[in-house]
Amino acid sequence: MQKRDLSLHGGGSREMGTLEVDKSLKAAFKETLEPHGFKKVKGRYPHFVRMATPEIIQVINYRLEQALSPQLEEKRFEVYCAVGSIYRPEINLNRSVYASMDWINTTHLEMYVKAKRNGIPVYENEQPGVDYIIKKGDEASLREQIAFAMTGIEHYIIPAFDKVVDLKTCVDYLELYGFDELEISRKTECNGDVFILPAKYPDVESYSAKVQNDLQEAKRRVMQRVSEKKMTEKEGKERLLRCEGRYNDDIKQYENFFSDEITKNEIERLKAERAEKNLNAIRTMGIEV
Template identity: 85%
Template sequence: MGTLEVDKSLKAAFKETLEPHGFKKVKGRYPHFVRMATPEIIQVINYRLEQALSPQLEEKRFEVYCAVGSIYRPEINLNRSVYASMDWINTTHLDMYVKAKCNGIQVYENEQPGVDYIIKKGDEASLREQIAFAMTGIEHYIIPAFDKVVDLKTCVDYLELYAFSNLYISRKTECNGDVFILPAKYPNKESYRVKVQNDFHEEKRIVMQRVSEGKMTEEEGKQELLWYERRFCDNIERYGKFFEDEATQKEVSRLKAERAEKNLNAIRAMGIEV
């Protein structure tokens, strides 16, 4: 089995699995399968075909990635490789499984996905088995999570659970990932303050547990909590500036409009209807 044969089998399996859920492969050679959950929200599932780590035993290995984002993020470029897209399309099957298990979402213990799927050397049955395993993971962990995203508020919910770094508020307005959709869930600074305080209490619980287990000293725990406290206070102030300061609000509105136009044009250019 050569690379082209494995890639062809993967593309066919992804198409068969994802098209009934409303996904479509983008134009060109890159294996991005896209669904517009709403005119403002894009969902992507793709795979990355890797060279074997043990060439004498393995034919190939592949990884499955997914992402949800809004058209207000800095860039949506589907005309580039999976590797080049990992700045935001980087959630793995295993990430989805672990988050589900830790948050009371249904998991299938006998079907825990791995980070990658290994195809044995010269074994077509192995290829079929690994592809089937990957498709099961998509059906059990990715699609159900994606289906819950029906508006910008639930998009924030998804990102908080699976890709929280996309909601980090940077000091530079133009560098923020999907921060511009935060008001859909947190309409004002006070509501965001409550969220941040809850986050801090959770981090404090984790730190105190690590101290009690001897995994860090009391002084280390104290310093870490001070760092979290400063960071969370900064986040609250930045949120207020972004969405309550009149001058910054105008800048955010301008950037949102520019990004939406640019990203929608880029999505349409790849053959995806919006």
């Protein structure tokens, strides 16, 4: 990775205020992300956005806080990211990172673990963290932690984002990194990004096959936990019954959403409303669509 000049004004070991650290973070994120097509939104919040397509938004941001042990460390920051379609319930980039964590909540570490589990290349000697700790009064620590975070972005987030080129690959991404966004609920307002499921599963049969594969994998994991004595046989059977019930319910809900003509028409109407609302919100924050 190209070495960055993250030096701060002045020298020596001294207190670094929140504004000074935040300024350094914004500069580093801008330097790293702009070559990949990201732009910081208007206003104070550190959301960096790229429209992968006119239908797909990608966000990377950070959250800066006081360290948990202020007598030992001064500041800590966390890096989050998300991919979503303009058909999700809401895209609001005019709020804090903390307030946006209903959907912008995947961390470097989660991406590393899931990549490793799914056979995606990982950098064993550069396992990213969740919190990046800046030692009190230590500018070298600030530079080190920012560089470490930028490496995580370039090694895990950007490659995963680059694979999202249409709604089908958006579903691929969410299945791997943001499964909760694809959980089907009876209440349409609670269905994160399920409206894009037909891009990958065009009918009930294809979705049922996918759900059955998920169920078999869930059974395998439960049986493994039982064999390792991490779960009793009774607990395993109860877990499997719950899984089977939930998966069967998912299939019924999918059929209701995307096969029933009246419901399909209602969903198309909702999609159009969400797209208009979200695109206007994105443009308001200075992002071209």
